[in-house]
Amino acid sequence: MSGFNKVVHSYDEALAGLQDNMTLMVGGFGLCGIPEGLIYKVYEMGVKGLTCISNNAGIDGFGLGYLLEKRQIKTMIASYVGENALFEQLLLSGEMEVKLTPQGTLAEKIRAGGAGIPAFYTPTGYGTVIAEGKRVDEFHGKKYILEESLTADFSLVKAYKADTMGNLIYRKTTRNFNPMMATAGKITVAEVEEIVEAGQLDPDHIHTPGIYVNRVIQGSFEKRIERKMLKK
8 A cells, every 4th residue: 555545455454553442433234334354354353442333233243243252342332232132231231331322413423523523412312311411501492412523543434336545435325324434533444345446436426535545455245134034
């Protein structure tokens, strides 16, 4: 990787600098749009004490579920426990701190972090446990709570296509949290299905400009189905 060429050719290069006790954002919604190879490399590295920001934590034995097996995540900031029995167990036992956050608030906390906005007001969660310990103010007769934004040491995102300069295109619902997280990491690593030369992507189709992306690696994706439903 040199100059404007963001492409790396190994997961060791992609995650160089990731250490214990860092904050990690991981894109995806359920198993849709998760950076599978990057997550598994974090698992293999064995880094621990992580604060992980993601909508949920995969499923047992896949995605972020790998990291739960080794107890690599100290604090999970998420909006959904999901289809993961181990996540539920660690939450209820207190072995892992879990900060459940309303889904829209989580998305906005990440977007604000990427935009350099330190905090914002939202009515979501007022009058519930979500608001405990947070500042409350009134605007136009309505109560709002102050939510602080989120950033990370590393953001791991999954995209459909990238060029060598790190410009990214997401495919359909895999966009989910990925575009916001790409802007909010000190180091953003994109795992993609296809890499093309600079200039081959239509500028009007680019979702994440390469200025936000530090490293790009081409991955191989299982694209596992979270819950298979068949019509009788």
